[in-house]
Amino acid sequence: MDDAPLLAMSGIEKRFAGIPALSQASLLVRQGEVHALIGQNGAGKSTMIKVLTGYHRKDAGEILFEGKPFEVSSPQQAQARGISTIYQEINLVPLRSVAENICLGREARRFGLLDWGAMHAEAERLLARFKVRIDVRRPLMDFNTATQQMVAIARAIGFSARLVIMDEPTSSLDDQEVRVLFDVIGQLKADGVSVIFVSHKLDELYQVCDRVTIMRDGRTVRTAAMAEIDKLTLVSQMLGRDVSKAEGHATAFTDRPAGKIGDTVFSARHLAARQGVADVTFDLRTGEIVGFAGLLGAGRTETARLVFGVDQPRGGTMQIVGTPYAPAAPSAAIAAGLGFVTEDRKTEGIVPELSVAENMTLALLPRISRNGVVDEKQQRDIVARFIKDLGIKCSGPNQKIRELSGGNQQKVLLARWLAMQPRLLILDEPTRGIDVGAKGEIQRLIRRLADQGLAVLMISSEIEEVAEGADRVFVLREGRSVAELSGEAITETNILAAMAHGHSSQTQEVHA
Amino acid sequence: MSQVLPSPARPTSRAFDVLEFLSRYGTLIALVLLIVFNLIFTRNFATWQTLNVNLTQVCTIVIVAVGMTMVIATGGIDLSVGSIMAIAGALAPMIFLGTLFPVGNIYLGVTLAIGIAVLVATLLGLFNGWLIAQFRIQPIVATLVLFIAGRGIAQVLTNGNLQVFKVPEFQWIGLGRPLGIPVQVIMMVIIVIAAAWMLRRTGFGRRILATGGNEKAAELSGIAVKRVKLAVYAISGFCAGLAGLVVIAINSASDANLVGLGMELDAIAAVAVGGTLLTGGKATIIGTLLGALTIQLVRYTLLANGVPDAAALVVKAAIIILAVWLQQQGRVR
Numbered sequence A: 001m002d003d004a005p006l007l008a009m010s011g012i013e014k015r016f017a018g019i020p021a022l023s024q025a026s027l028l029v030r031q032g033e034v035h036a037l038i039g040q041n042g043a044g045k046s047t048m049i050k051v052l053t054g055y056h057r058k059d060a061g062e063i064l065f066e067g068k069p070f071e072v073s074s075p076q077q078a079q080a081r082g083i084s085t086i087y088q089e090i091n092l093v094p095l096r097s098v099a100e101n102i103c104l105g106r107e108a109r110r111f112g113l114l115d116w117g118a119m120h121a122e123a124e125r126l127l128a129r130f131k132v133r134i135d136v137r138r139p140l141m142d143f144n145t146a147t148q149q150m151v152a153i154a155r156a157i158g159f160s161a162r163l164v165i166m167d168e169p170t171s172s173l174d175d176q177e178v179r180v181l182f183d184v185i186g187q188l189k190a191d192g193v194s195v196i197f198v199s200h201k202l203d204e205l206y207q208v209c210d211r212v213t214i215m216r217d218g219r220t221v222r223t224a225a226m227a228e229i230d231k232l233t234l235v236s237q238m239l240g241r242d243v244s245k246a247e248g249h250a251t252a253f254t255d256r257p258a259g260k261i262g263d264t265v266f267s268a269r270h271l272a273a274r275q276g277v278a279d280v281t282f283d284l285r286t287g288e289i290v291g292f293a294g295l296l297g298a299g300r301t302e303t304a305r306l307v308f309g310v311d312q313p314r315g316g317t318m319q320i321v322g323t324p325y326a327p328a329a330p331s332a333a334i335a336a337g338l339g340f341v342t343e344d345r346k347t348e349g350i351v352p353e354l355s356v357a358e359n360m361t362l363a364l365l366p367r368i369s370r371n372g373v374v375d376e377k378q379q380r381d382i383v384a385r386f387i388k389d390l391g392i393k394c395s396g397p398n399q400k401i402r403e404l405s406g407g408n409q410q411k412v413l414l415a416r417w418l419a420m421q422p423r424l425l426i427l428d429e430p431t432r433g434i435d436v437g438a439k440g441e442i443q444r445l446i447r448r449l450a451d452q453g454l455a456v457l458m459i460s461s462e463i464e465e466v467a468e469g470a471d472r473v474f475v476l477r478e479g480r481s482v483a484e485l486s487g488e489a490i491t492e493t494n495i496l497a498a499m500a501h502g503h504s505s506q507t508q509e510v511h512a
Numbered sequence B: 001m002s003q004v005l006p007s008p009a010r011p012t013s014r015a016f017d018v019l020e021f022l023s024r025y026g027t028l029i030a031l032v033l034l035i036v037f038n039l040i041f042t043r044n045f046a047t048w049q050t051l052n053v054n055l056t057q058v059c060t061i062v063i064v065a066v067g068m069t070m071v072i073a074t075g076g077i078d079l080s081v082g083s084i085m086a087i088a089g090a091l092a093p094m095i096f097l098g099t100l101f102p103v104g105n106i107y108l109g110v111t112l113a114i115g116i117a118v119l120v121a122t123l124l125g126l127f128n129g130w131l132i133a134q135f136r137i138q139p140i141v142a143t144l145v146l147f148i149a150g151r152g153i154a155q156v157l158t159n160g161n162l163q164v165f166k167v168p169e170f171q172w173i174g175l176g177r178p179l180g181i182p183v184q185v186i187m188m189v190i191i192v193i194a195a196a197w198m199l200r201r202t203g204f205g206r207r208i209l210a211t212g213g214n215e216k217a218a219e220l221s222g223i224a225v226k227r228v229k230l231a232v233y234a235i236s237g238f239c240a241g242l243a244g245l246v247v248i249a250i251n252s253a254s255d256a257n258l259v260g261l262g263m264e265l266d267a268i269a270a271v272a273v274g275g276t277l278l279t280g281g282k283a284t285i286i287g288t289l290l291g292a293l294t295i296q297l298v299r300y301t302l303l304a305n306g307v308p309d310a311a312a313l314v315v316k317a318a319i320i321i322l323a324v325w326l327q328q329q330g331r332v333r
Helices: A045-052 A075-080 A098-103 A116-128 A145-158 A175-190 A202-208 A231-239 A300-307 A330-335 A345-349 A356-360 A376-389 A406-418 A436-451 A463-469 A492-501 B018-041 B048-073 B081-096 B106-135 B139-157 B168-175 B183-201 B203-213 B215-220 B225-251 B263-273 B285-304 B309-332
Strands: A005-016 A019-030 A034-038 A060-065 A083-086 A163-167 A194-198 A211-216 A219-225 A264-272 A280-285 A289-293 A315-320 A338-341 A424-428 A455-459 A472-477 A480-486
Touching: A005 A045, A019 A034, A019 A045, A019 A194, A019 A211, A034 A045, A034 A202, A045 A163, A045 A194, A075 A083, A083 A145, A098 A116, A098 A145, A116 A145, A145 A163, A145 A175, A175 A194, A175 A202, A202 A231, A211 A231, A219 A231, A231 A492, A264 A300, A280 A289, A280 A455, A280 A480, A289 A300, A289 A436, A289 A463, A289 A492, A300 A424, A300 A455, A330 A338, A338 A406, A345 A406, A345 B215, A356 A376, A356 A406, A356 B203, A376 A406, A406 A436, A436 A455, A436 A463, A455 A463, A463 A492, A472 A492, A480 A492, B018 B285, B018 B309, B048 B081, B048 B183, B048 B203, B048 B225, B048 B263, B048 B285, B081 B106, B081 B139, B081 B168, B081 B225, B081 B263, B106 B139, B106 B168, B106 B225, B168 B183, B168 B225, B183 B203, B183 B225, B183 B285, B203 B215, B203 B225, B215 B225, B263 B285, B263 B309, B285 B309
Parallel strands: A019 A219, A034 A194, A034 A211, A083 A163, A163 A194, A289 A455, A289 A472, A338 A424, A424 A455
Antiparallel strands: A005 A019, A005 A060, A211 A219, A264 A280, A264 A315, A472 A480
16 A cells, blocks of 8 residues: 555634634545544534535645645535545435436537447446446436445546545445445455545444544544554544543533432333434433433434424334323424423524514413413513523513524523423433533523423433433434443443443443 | 534614614605605695505505415415416306306305305415425425416306406495495405404414424424414415405406416515515514505506506516515625
């Protein structure tokens, strides 16, 4: 193997509206290697790739490709220069034929007309390299996702790509299809093509990658050979938690429950969904904060969506206080006493053009309406109480919610559910993207609510939030609940270990 | 990659934001300016007759635009209103003239005619909503179905014949003047007030705005988004049916080719000029009323001052562009 790097990105800086997304980030990819690029949400992986492929302009830094400065202004240009990207959602044209998709942008022509014969032959030749034999005249949408992905790869190779970037390529493939993809990657490697492989599935990384670059908070934290780094170190460095260091308090979750932990409110056994959830078993008790820990794509949000009736499970059972529970829609979950503060405030939480008051009482509407007319006085009282209780900073209940800061928006969304007096509240990344002060307030509030007897399911990617806040922790890994931790066993070390290996020495395995 | 930025609070101490002000009160200002202009330059402007002419002409647009406002508030659009007007307009005379089935008493006939025509219009609206809510067809495509087919249905119903009639009992809804006020103006005022009240004060109004503002969030808050959509398209159909009847009552005739022709665009224009967000989530019925009045008055002003109708259309277009531009300026801030 040639030791001179194929791609060398160094000192990359990128800011969005003054907020740094990348600072002094670097990435070195050798000739013919499969290079894993990993990091949490917001770590800068996608920005890094977009800077490389010309989708974003870098503010500073240097990119060398095949030893020469590499400066492109669009993914098309990058492709012409030998860097192809295959996205999660395959960006091909489903209605056109396989051959057309492969040859799009570099059509064979004869006498100014498209040379279909040559294009079909070319497509077949490229696909044959991956042992894919299909009728290239048929429209792409006739084939399954895996084949479509092969077509995308063939298309990249057709552009004589020297570097192929794969962004979570296995997220929509089954095991068999993943094996085929890995064969293809092996083939690419043998041909001297390098691959940047973005994925959150640790086992896959170890299976297919040679080296890894870990990113965190817009910086490159470490680059190492896969063989030199064990899973636990990988996960800890990705999350920025040093396993060996003494753990101080990093959150406002100060003490363990002051209230009494009571009976089981909710239980789920062997939950499975079409995608993301394979086998999740857990339960919740009154007065208790249960934490869901896991890497991106571990199936935490997907599980929450099943519990709240947003998606329908394909297997498994759920119970609420001992009676079977199978919500067909969120309204059924709400009727059963559940609340759900979603991960993405903007797209699934706030209604931007409505006021603080209207947003807060959205779920409560049926209860504060008489004959369909909203009882304005009752609404005013409830809203005023929550604005005061939660310390929501706004000019008044009639201010539009979009004008509030992230932390205050989050408090309004919390109030939306608290006003319903639920028995179970699901919080998906309750403190993401809000400032430190508001974060502490929300964490203290969650504790207070649990102490008052609410059952809380808290999903968080911040490991310290789960470790310090939760009374019990379920660790999810690739759609399965792999460990349950409680009491003294809830340590960052144990959580990280379970995330990395699927179990830890001090945990009870979640059993069937 | 998701950039999570705290949304900045609106600058409060800005001395005076002209664009913000215009985007909020632009329509009202335009209307006042037009009235002032006419008071000065147009002869016989400040008369009951002028007022009556303008109000009668604008009534049907306002009635249809109220339904359209609710549809647009959910993030949809209804192109079929003109065709639904034609169907209602074709159906009603067939009933009170007795061509469809014999009716002895004229009052019974008129009641049945109005009731059935409006009911059919509502059901057609419900059909639009069903296509949109159940099959997730884009509103513009779903309502295009009836936009095209509806006028055809109206023509088939009447064999393409012009239905002429002189039935004062029915035509009262277009020509009646209790206390000197045209019946359709009263109808318009009632509909506007009822709709404005509903949008502001009822849970249903809130659900409409939440659905248009953020459908996912609405659904996750337990709102039956599908039912909301069904309802707004049904309301839009109801309004269109009513407007169709008013039009034929005024004309003493029903021509399936002409009733409601181009109404969908007039209604959408009124909604847009009135300041309702075309992407949904924010709506103002009073704005729609002002928007319709503005467009009407512009047309009247130009005609009364000798500008041909064709040129008036261009001015109408310019006003719409200006209104939408102002709306966007208001949003960026």
